Amino acid sequence: MRQWVIFVALLSQVFYVRIDLAQNLVPNSGFELTTACGNSADELNYAFPWNDSTWFGGTTCDLFNLCDSLDTIGEIYDVPINTFGNQLPRSGKNYAGIYTYSTFTPDHSSDYIEIELLDSLRHNQEYCIMFYVSLADNENYANNTIGAYFSLNSNTNNSLLHSIHVPQFTNTTSQLNDKTNWTLVSGSIVATGGERYMTIGNFASNAQSDAYWVPGGIPNPNYWNYSYYFIDDVSVMPVNYNTANCGNDKNVCGDSVHIGAPAISGCIYRWQPTIGLSDSTIAQPLASPSNTTIYVLSLIDTNKATVCSVSHLSMDSVMVSVLPKADAGSDQQICEGYNMQIGTSAEIGVAYEWNPQVYLSDYITAQPFASPPQTMSYVLTVSDSLLSSHCRTSDTVMVGVIPCVNEISVYPNPNNGSFILEYNLSNVNSAAFYIYNVLGQKVFRSPLPTTSSKGERVEINTSFSTGVYFWQVESGEKKIAIGKIVIFD
Numbered sequence: 005m006r007q008w009v010i011f012v013a014l015l016s017q018v019f020y021v022r023i024d025l026a027q028n029l030v031p032n033s034g035f036e037l038t039t040a041c042g043n044s045a046d047e048l049n050y051a052f053p054w055n056d057s058t059w060f061g062g063t064t065c066d067l068f069n070l071c072d073s074l075d076t077i078g079e080i081y082d083v084p085i086n087t088f089g090n091q092l093p094r095s096g097k098n099y100a101g102i103y104t105y106s107t108f109t110p111d112h113s114s115d116y117i118e119i120e121l122l123d124s125l126r127h128n129q130e131y132c133i134m135f136y137v138s139l140a141d142n143e144n145y146a147n148n149t150i151g152a153y154f155s156l157n158s159n160t161n162n163s164l165l166h167s168i169h170v171p172q173f174t175n176t177t178s179q180l181n182d183k184t185n186w187t188l189v190s191g192s193i194v195a196t197g198g199e200r201y202m203t204i205g206n207f208a209s210n211a212q213s214d215a216y217w218v219p220g221g222i223p224n225p226n227y228w229n230y231s232y233y234f235i236d237d238v239s240v241m242p243v244n245y246n247t248a249n250c251g252n253d254k255n256v257c258g259d260s261v262h263i264g265a266p267a268i269s270g271c272i273y274r275w276q277p278t279i280g281l282s283d284s285t286i287a288q289p290l291a292s293p294s295n296t297t298i299y300v301l302s303l304i305d306t307n308k309a310t311v312c313s314v315s316h317l318s319m320d321s322v323m324v325s326v327l328p329k330a331d332a333g334s335d336q337q338i339c340e341g342y343n344m345q346i347g348t349s350a351e352i353g354v355a356y357e358w359n360p361q362v363y364l365s366d367y368i369t370a371q372p373f374a375s376p377p378q379t380m381s382y383v384l385t386v387s388d389s390l391l392s393s394h395c396r397t398s399d400t401v402m403v404g405v406i407p408c409v410n411e412i413s414v415y416p417n418p419n420n421g422s423f424i425l426e427y428n429l430s431n432v433n434s435a436a437f438y439i440y441n442v443l444g445q446k447v448f449r450s451p452l453p454t455t456s457s458k459g460e461r462v463e464i465n466t467s468f469s470t471g472v473y474f475w476q477v478e479s480g481e482k483k484i485a486i487g488k489i490v491i492f493d
Contacts, residue, residue: 027241027242028239028240028241029121029122029123029125029131029239029240029241029242030119030121030122030202030238030239030240031053031119031120031121031122032051032052032053032054032119033237033238033239034093034094034095034096034098034099034236034237034238035051035054035067035069035096035098035099035100035236036051036096036097036098037051037052038050038051038052038067038069038071038098039052041069041071042067042069042081043069043080043081043082044080044081045066045080045081046065046066047066047067047081048065048066048067048100048117050067050069051067051098051100053119053120054100054117054118054119055117055118055119055158056115056116056117056118065100065101065102065115065116065117066081066100066101066102067081067098067100067101068081068082068083068086068098068099068100068101068234069081069082069083069097069098070082070083070097070098083097083098083099087142088101088140088141088142088143088232088234089140089141089142089143089183090141091138091140091141091234093236094136094138094186094236094237095236095237096236098236099234099235099236100117100234100235100236101140101232101233101234101235102114102115102116102117102204102205102232102233102235103115103230103231103232104147104149104150104205104206104213104231104232104233105145105147105149105206105210105213105215105230105231106210106229106230106231107145107229107230108229109210113206113210113230114205114206114207115205116159116203116204116205117203117204117205117235118158118159118201118202118203118204119201119202119238120158120200120201121199121200121201121202121240124197124198124199124200125154125195125196125197125198125199125200126195126197126242127195127196127197127198128194128195128197129194129195129197129242129243130192130193130194130195130242130243130245130316131192131193131194131195131240131241131242131243132190132191132192132239132240132241132242132243132312133152133173133190133191133192133193133202133239133240133312134188134189134190134237134238134239134241134312135152135188135189135190135204135235135236135237135238135239136186136187136188136189136235136236136237137150137180137186137187137189137233137234137235138182138183138184138185138186138187138233138234138236139180139181139182139183139218139231139232139233140183140232140233140234141183141220141221142221142222142228142232143218143221143228143230143231143232144217144218144221144222144223144228144229144230145215145216145217145218145221145229145230145231146179146180146181146215146216146218146231147180147206147213147214147215147216147231148175148176148178148179148180148214148215149174149175149206149208149212149213149214149215150174150175150180150189150204150205150206150233151171151172151173151174151175151204151205151206151207152171152172152173152202152203152204153169153170153171153172153202153203153205153207154172154193154195154199154201154202154203155169155199155200155201155203156198156199156200156201157200157201158201159201159203169203169207170207171207172193173191173192173193174191174207174208175189175191176191177191178190180233181216181218183218183220186236190312191312192243192312202240204235204238215231243312243316245305245316245318246268246270246271246303246305246307246316246318247303247305247318247320248301248302248303248318248319248320249264249265249301249303249320250263250264250265250299250301250320250321250322251263251264251265251322252322253322253323253324253325254291254322254323254324254325255324255325255326255327255388255395256291256292256293256324256325256326256327257327257395257396257397258327258329258395258397259292260282260290260291260292261290261291261292261324262288262289262290262291263288263289263291263299263322263324264286264287264288264289264301264322265287265288266287266288267286267287267288268287268305269307270305270306270307271287271303271304271305271306271307272285272303272304272306273285273286273287273301273302273303274301274302274303274304275289275299275300275301275302276299276300276302277297277299279293279297280292280293280294280297280324281299291324293324293326294326295326296323296324296325296326297323297324297326298321298322298323298324299321299322299323299324300319300320300321301319301320301321301322302317302318302319303317303318303319303320304316304317305318325388327354327386327387327388327395327396327397328351328354328386328388329386329397329399330384330385330386330397330398330399331347331348331384331399332346332347332348332382332383332384332399332400332401333346333347333348333401334401335401335402335403335404336374336401336402336403336404336483337403337404337405337406337481337482337483338374338375338403338404338405338406338483338486339405339406339407339483339484339485339486340377340405340406340407341375342375342486343365343373343374343375344373344374344375344403344483344486345371345372345373345374345444346371346372346373346374346382346401346403347369347370347371347372347384347401348370348371349370349371350369350370350371351370353388354370354386354387354388355368355386355387355388356368356369356370356384356385356386357384357385357386357387358372358382358383358384358385359382359383359385360380360382362376363375363376363377363380364382371444374403376403376405377405378405379402379403379404379405380402380403380405381400381401381402381403382400382401382402382403383398383399383400384398384399384400384401385397385398386398406482411426411427411428411459412425412426412427412428412429412477412484412485412487413425413426413427414475414487414489417488417489417490418489418490418491418492419489419490419491419492420491420492420493421465421466421467421468421491422463422464422465422466423463423464423489424461424462424463424464425437425452425461425462425463425464426459426460426461426462427452427459427460427462427477428459428460429452429454429460429477429479429484433454433479434451434452434454434479434480435451435452435454435477435478435479435484436449436450436451436452436477436478436479437449437450437451437452437462437464437475437476437477438475438476438477438478439466439468439473439474439475439476439489440473440474440475440476441471441473441474442471442472442473442474447468447473448464448466448468450462450464452477466491468491469491470491470492470493471490471491472488472489472490472491473488473489473490473491474486474487474488474489475487475488475489
């Protein structure tokens with residue numbers, strides 16, 4: 005036992021195993037420290053501070069020891085050979101013994117041993133309970149039902165212990181029928197808080213006990229139809245699990261960012277969703293989502309699985325905020341003296357800034373109107389106004405200003421949706437007449453013949469509702485002329 009404790013303690017320094025076996029809250033856990041060398045029944049109290057809580061027949065619990073080399077081997081409470089069988093201690097030279105079942109009593113048959121812990125259990129703290137048992141050779145029955153009850157006060161001499169208390173831990177996994185080896189009984193509990201005493205025994209009635217006949221006992225139905233167990237190396241240890249840690253929320257400014265925290269050996273990592281992650285099974289994946297995404301990390305700490313037969317799942321989340329990419333729109337051309345809307349639609353939570361700020365209707369809006377006197381380039385810078393980091397991206401648009409020598413007129417204006425378009429386009433091979441609504445959506449297109457050198461006259465008929473519209477004559481990607489139409493009923 006001592007070598008095993010040192011081994012795991014060393015591993016904890018290297019691999020971050022968070023069960024610290026040095027924190028065993030059970031004093032005299034192997035019954036090694038004794039106040040006297042007894043060799044008769046009912047002497048568990050010699051292994052101070054262990055106590056016997058009660059026994060179904062009115063006696064107490066037993067201590068098996070070999071105090072020194074002068075003891076006679078084979079005395080009734082000696083080790084390894086004693087009145088119950090032959091068993092070496094799991095560690096040291098002593099162990100305890102209790103009855104947990106009897107066929108002679110119809111209701112309940114169990115001893116209880118009690119210990120005051122070195123410290124009270126903490127609220128909501130998980131603890132690993134471990135002790136080792138070996139069924140005595142001479143017994144004819146095994147009983148898998150053994151547990152541990154934690155209480156604020158001592159239960160010494162409580163003859164109704166089994167009927168008024170429910171143990172926080174009961175063995176449900178180990179078969180306790182081995183008469184040769186020591187069997188580990190282990191599990192975990194979450195403390196209510198303040199518990200200072202631990203009592204070990206069978207808290208179930210005979211009918212509820214998982215007891216059964218086993219071969220190899222003494223064929224004497226009047227004496228050996230019991231379950232008697234040797235007990236050694238008792239421990240109660242706080243379990244400090246590693247928990248999921250996604251780190252602080254992150255902002256993606258144009259590329260990607262690492263999320264999570266450094267990996268811990270013995271832990272399994274699972275990220276959801278997996279989209280935008282370089283690897284969803286590592287501690288610190290690279291995140292490059294196309295949109296703002298909340299990633300959830302599920303961490304399973306398996307470091308305790310070899311110690312207490314438990315693992316632990318914890319979860320954490322991180323938000324990766326993606327700053328909208330700056331989009332100043334396509335380069336534009338306008339006639340001298342006209343204006344043109346630039347940029348793209350606004351998004352909630354995004355701050356906009358245009359530079360230079362001159363000849364713009366508003367330099368801090370997503371789509372201002374630009375009316376420069378000559379060709380100019382505007383730089384749009386966007387940032388997420390909800391974030392303190394002020395991550396920024398930029399884009400540029402050029403507004404070309406050209407002299408409009410072409411003659412174009414629209415009349416009447418205002419009109420009821422029908423009007424005349426007269427034009428004389430010089431040096432233009434092909435052109436088209438467009439109408440846009442106030443949202444910038446194209447709602448009308450008509451090709452314009454350009455064969456006549458004396459100009460053209462076209463009648464335009466629409467069924468638009470009352471409102472303001474914008475017209476534009478384009479030749480390829482060039483805007484030849486623009487204007488405004490007012491339509492009324």
